[in-house]
Amino acid sequence: MATRAWALAACGRGAEAQEAINAALQSPARKTKGSLAEVHYKAGMSMLALSQRLGAVEYFALGSQLDPVGRWGRLCTEALQPAGGPGAGV
Numbered sequence: 001m002a003t004r005a006w007a008l009a010a011c012g013r014g015a016e017a018q019e020a021i022n023a024a025l026q027s028p029a030r031k032t033k034g035s036l037a038e039v040h041y042k043a044g045m046s047m048l049a050l051s052q053r054l055g056a057v058e059y060f061a062l063g064s065q066l067d068p069v070g071r072w073g074r075l076c077t078e079a080l081q082p083a084g085g086p087g088a089g090v
Contacts, residue, residue, distance in 0.1 A: 001027055002042035009049035017046050037063040037072035044079060 005020035021043045040063030047056035060076040067073030 002039045002046075005046045006042045006049065009046035012050075014050050017050065021046060033067045034070045034072060037067035037070055037076060039063075040066065041072045041076050041079070044076065 001020045001024035005017045005024060008014075008020055009017035021039075024039045024043070027039075040059045044056040044059035044063065047053070047059060057080065060079045063076030064073050064080065068077070
C-alpha cells in the first residue's frame with residue numbers, strides 16, 4: 001500500500017495517496033520495525049511528490065527513529081539531509 005501511495009502521489013492524486021498511506025500504516029507491515037520504517041520512507045516520498053515538505057519530514061523522522069541501522073531507516077535519515085549533503089534531502 002505504501003508503494004501505491006507513492007505512485008498515486010506522483011500522479012497528483014493526493015486524497016487517494018493519503019488513504020493508501022493510512023492503510024499501509026494499519027497493515028501487518030507495522031509489526032516489524034524494518035517494515036514500518038519502509039512504510040514511513042514511502043509515505044515521506046509520497047508527501048514530497050505532493051509538495052508537502054513538512055509531512056515528508058515527519059514521516060522520514062519517524063522512519064529514521066524506528067530503524068536507525070536498517071536499510072529503510074538509513075534511507076529516511078539520508079532523506080532528511082540538507083541538499084548538497086548525502087542523499088536527496090528535504
